[in-house]
Amino acid sequence: MFTPRPIGFVSSPYKISREIPKGFGVKHEAEGSLEILPEFELGLTDIEGFSHLIVLWEFDRSGNFELIGTPPTDDRPHGVFATRSPRRPNPIGLTVVEFQRRDGPTLYVRGVDMLDRTPILDIKPYLSNVPAEKLRRGWMTEAESRKSQMS
């Protein structure tokens, strides 16, 4: 397969994992930036018109993968491919950020949930939504409902 290389690094207010808000109803509104390396800056041409970007990045500080784990949003274990766990066979994270403005190789964004200095693998324009009436969120909906009954 290909050999991953960073196209840049995230600048984030979060220095350690514990600082990142987790769990249900968490709003990721932290501001940060995507600092693209000079040799890839040309690839940002025309990115200004998109309101949201998909950022793919490396979980560079997570441990070995676990096929089953208990996420912060539930007290029951689930398969890694049914969660956003950092401990994945290929440690690739995905975050949809709101794009605010560009200054040369720097993209200022809102909604970062990555650690500071996280390596960025790719940026793609966010183009379309899944029809809301067709979206089902599996165990997450059940877990939310169990938690709200407890509180």
Place this chain on the structure above:
Amino acid sequence: MFTPRPIGFVSSPYKISREIPKGFGVKHEAEGSLEILPEFELGLTDIEGFSHLIVLWEFDRSGNFELIGTPPTDDRPHGVFATRSPRRPNPIGLTVVEFQRRDGPTLYVRGVDMLDRTPILDIKPYLSNVPAEKLRRGWMTEAESRKSQMS
């Protein structure tokens, strides 16, 4: 960085790139399956409840990357990070598929736009949409409007 490994392979009706529908208004409704390798099957636990999945995969038959290129949806060039071009510094593709049913290590899905035998890197649950009133699609909206004026 990490060393990518396939967690499985796509089974798709498309054998060569030319067969994949491209351009504006294209609906990806092709049916296919995600064939997960036996050693990762446990990671699919509880995936059944999600209506849509994000599939990350390798563009394993694309050439070297190009920072600027002309996509099939336009006659003007754009930066690679403002497009879904296969010729990316890290050749990672992303497809949102509609999940139909699971049979052991096989996930039957609708909406494949990958070539047959494409290596799969990761599967994540699709959890939320960007608010529709906030979504802007940059040069794609302009290109659509130019094309519709020409026809």
